[in-house]
Amino acid sequence: MKHKFLLLLLAGTSFFLANGVQAQHENIPYQPVTNICQTCLCLSSQDSDHRTHFNLDCSVRNFEHILARWPEEFGSQAIAAGASSEIVVSYSGNRIKLLQQLPATNASLTLSCRHCGLQNLQVPLFMDVPNVEALYLSWNELTDDALVPDLFRGPFGSSRYEPIGLRDLDLSHNRIARLDRRLFEHTPHLTKLNLAYNQLSALDEATAASIGSVTTLQRLDLSHNGLMSLPAQLFPKLTALRILDISGNEFTVVPASLSQLSKSLVQLNLAGNSFLSLKGNSFQGLVSLKRLNISSMPSLRSLEEGALHLPALEELHCSRNSKLERLELVDLINSRNLTQLDLSRNALTTLVLNITSSNNATSNTEPWPRLRRLSISGNPWYCSCELFKTLELSGLSHIERETDGSEARCETPYLLAGSPISNLTAERICKMVIPKKYREVDEEPPRFLRRRYIILTAIIASIVLVIGLVIGFVVVCIRRRLKGSDYGVQPIRYTSVRGSNLSQFSQLQPASVASKFNNVHAGSSSGTTTGAANA
Numbered sequence: 001m002k003h004k005f006l007l008l009l010l011a012g013t014s015f016f017l018a019n020g021v022q023a024q025h026e027n028i029p030y031q032p033v034t035n036i037c038q039t040c041l042c043l044s045s046q047d048s049d050h051r052t053h054f055n056l057d058c059s060v061r062n063f064e065h066i067l068a069r070w071p072e073e074f075g076s077q078a079i080a081a082g083a084s085s086e087i088v089v090s091y092s093g094n095r096i097k098l099l100q101q102l103p104a105t106n107a108s109l110t111l112s113c114r115h116c117g118l119q120n121l122q123v124p125l126f127m128d129v130p131n132v133e134a135l136y137l138s139w140n141e142l143t144d145d146a147l148v149p150d151l152f153r154g155p156f157g158s159s160r161y162e163p164i165g166l167r168d169l170d171l172s173h174n175r176i177a178r179l180d181r182r183l184f185e186h187t188p189h190l191t192k193l194n195l196a197y198n199q200l201s202a203l204d205e206a207t208a209a210s211i212g213s214v215t216t217l218q219r220l221d222l223s224h225n226g227l228m229s230l231p232a233q234l235f236p237k238l239t240a241l242r243i244l245d246i247s248g249n250e251f252t253v254v255p256a257s258l259s260q261l262s263k264s265l266v267q268l269n270l271a272g273n274s275f276l277s278l279k280g281n282s283f284q285g286l287v288s289l290k291r292l293n294i295s296s297m298p299s300l301r302s303l304e305e306g307a308l309h310l311p312a313l314e315e316l317h318c319s320r321n322s323k324l325e326r327l328e329l330v331d332l333i334n335s336r337n338l339t340q341l342d343l344s345r346n347a348l349t350t351l352v353l354n355i356t357s358s359n360n361a362t363s364n365t366e367p368w369p370r371l372r373r374l375s376i377s378g379n380p381w382y383c384s385c386e387l388f389k390t391l392e393l394s395g396l397s398h399i400e401r402e403t404d405g406s407e408a409r410c411e412t413p414y415l416l417a418g419s420p421i422s423n424l425t426a427e428r429i430c431k432m433v434i435p436k437k438y439r440e441v442d443e444e445p446p447r448f449l450r451r452r453y454i455i456l457t458a459i460i461a462s463i464v465l466v467i468g469l470v471i472g473f474v475v476v477c478i479r480r481r482l483k484g485s486d487y488g489v490q491p492i493r494y495t496s497v498r499g500s501n502l503s504q505f506s507q508l509q510p511a512s513v514a515s516k517f518n519n520v521h522a523g524s525s526s527g528t529t530t531g532a533a534n535a
């Protein structure tokens with residue numbers, strides 16, 4: 001009895017809650033449609049294939065809701081016509097907190113609601129819009145709770161919900177931290193998924209399984225999410241993935257799971273991560289990779305030998321790595337199809353291409369016959385013979401450089417500081433005698449020079465020492481002599497004055513009297529006279 005009552009109460013509560021939520025959404029009014037083309041911009045056109053295009057631009061109209069129906073101007077025929085007509089509708093820049101269920105159409109639909117302040121999405125969104133093609137919901141306030149699997153379910157078929165045609169989904173710049181494991185079960189055609197600028201810092205098992213289930217995926221953007229690693233279960237089924245953006249995350253090493261994309265991956269963006277160096281074999285197995293971006297890494301110091309061993313590489317963007325001092329150009333020798341090489345704004349001083357040590361097939365021909373764009377500006381180049389030989393050997397010197405208007409210039413040696421590299425040739429640099437005093441000394445100074453410096457210093461020091469000693473000796477001598485004449489003699493003179501003259505004066509009277517009396521005795525010896533007088 002008690003149990004039954006409890007169950008009933010529970011059922012009742014849940015029914016009430018479910019109904020309440022449903023009702024809440026159903027009661028929300030839609031934006032009225034009458035004369036909507038006076039408020040929004042309505043365009044329709046037909047292309048050469050007799051495909052009708054409808055464009056409904058309701059962006060920045062202070063709407064709080066979407067339209068309940070499609071404008072009458074579009075015509076009911078076209079709305080029902082299926083994928084032979086296309087509707088592109090934008091509600092971006094309004095204040096639409098809840099995106100309601102979309103009005104029915106069989107046309108292919110592209111919907112944007114960017115910067116809408118969206119917090120919720122009505123479930124199901126596309127029940128009457130099976131041919132939705134693209135959904136752009138970036139720059140909103142969507143959280144994990146808004147993204148439930150039923151959101152994407154199509155019309156109910158004979159036994160199950162039909163899938164929808166969604167190909168392109170942009171959920172970037174929202175507040176998504178994890179995804180439901182079954183989120184994409186109704187979207188078997190999804191090829192492009194953008195989750196950039198969310199909070200997916202730890203791809204937990206469900207999130208990885210969710211993304212990893214979209215076997216049709218060709219482009220995936222997980223940039224700027226605070227990611228530190230990619231789980232191994234993310235990629236095994238994504239055999240069609242061609243373009244991956246994981247820039248602006250916190251990776252310190254190239255995720256090992258990337259090698260699971262070996263055959264399919266064509267473009268990879270790793271820019272703005274926290275790599276210290278790229279080790280050899282970092283991109284092992286990525287045999288199809290054509291475009292690689294490893295720019296804007298403030299802590300990247302070196303690309304070690306073997307790091308860029310990418311046979312299919314066509315574009316390498318390695319720029320704005322303010323500490324990058326080492327890059328092995330030899331790695332790129334096997335990338336025969338290289339067309340663009342951007343090495344600007346790093347801390348590179350030289351480039352070495354040791355052709356003899358590499359593939360001999362390239363020794364007589366240019367290594368990169370298709371190279372069209374090269375940027376090496378903004379590096380502190382040491383303009384050595386070696387650098388210019390490398391540039392000429394590799395055919396890099398003939399390429400039209402510096403697409404952004406800044407020129408590559410020498411920083412050292414001082415004689416060439418500031419000279420544009422394009423103005424110099426290997427012939428000139430290799431012949432040039434750089435005065436020794438201008439030569440770079442911090443990079444292995446010649447031994448003899450160092451020894452000579454030491455000897456010179458020693459000689460100067462000893463000369464100074466000898467001069468000092470001589471001066472000191474002379475000063476001492478002079479002082480001795482002065483002492484000898486001033487202090488050494490004078491006391492003797494004093495005593496003699498006291499002893500003879502002064503005592504003579506002080507004891508004068510009796511002695512003089514005596515001498516006056518004994519003139520003969522005083523003349524022979526005054527000492528005896530005084531002594532006798534004193535006594």
Ligand SMILES: *[C@@H]1O[C@H](CO)[C@@H](O)[C@H](O)[C@H]1NC(C)=O
Binds near residue numbers: 079106
């Ligand atoms: C879309 O097509 C189906 C059958 O192809 C049809 O039943 C349905 O009414 C159409 N929907 C609209 C909105 O015209």
Ligand SMILES: *[C@@H]1O[C@H](CO)[C@@H](O)[C@H](O)[C@H]1NC(C)=O
Binds near residue numbers: 248293
């Ligand atoms: C490389 O990535 C950075 C950061 O995402 C970006 O600013 C830059 O435009 C990219 N370069 C290319 C050529 O895609």
Ligand SMILES: *[C@@H]1O[C@H](CO)[C@@H](O)[C@H](O)[C@H]1NC(C)=O
Binds near residue numbers: 311312313336337
């Ligand atoms: C270079 O390009 C050619 C033609 O585009 C292609 O056939 C060849 O396979 C490419 N080489 C590599 C190593 O990808």
Ligand SMILES: *[C@@H]1O[C@H](CO)[C@@H](O)[C@H](O)[C@H]1NC(C)=O
Binds near residue numbers: 356
């Ligand atoms: C170039 O390669 C040869 C042979 O492998 C080696 O002896 C030489 O030291 C290398 N030179 C440079 C500058 O790496």
Ligand SMILES: *[C@@H]1O[C@H](CO)[C@@H](O)[C@H](O)[C@H]1NC(C)=O
Binds near residue numbers: 360362
């Ligand atoms: C490259 O070296 C191999 C053997 O070392 C030789 O058989 C081949 O002919 C060389 N190729 C060229 C283009 O010199």
Ligand SMILES: *[C@@H]1O[C@H](CO)[C@@H](O)[C@H](O)[C@H]1NC(C)=O
Binds near residue numbers: 419
């Ligand atoms: C390039 O070199 C020439 C002489 O070789 C010189 O007259 C000219 O001023 C240099 N240009 C620049 C921009 O330094």
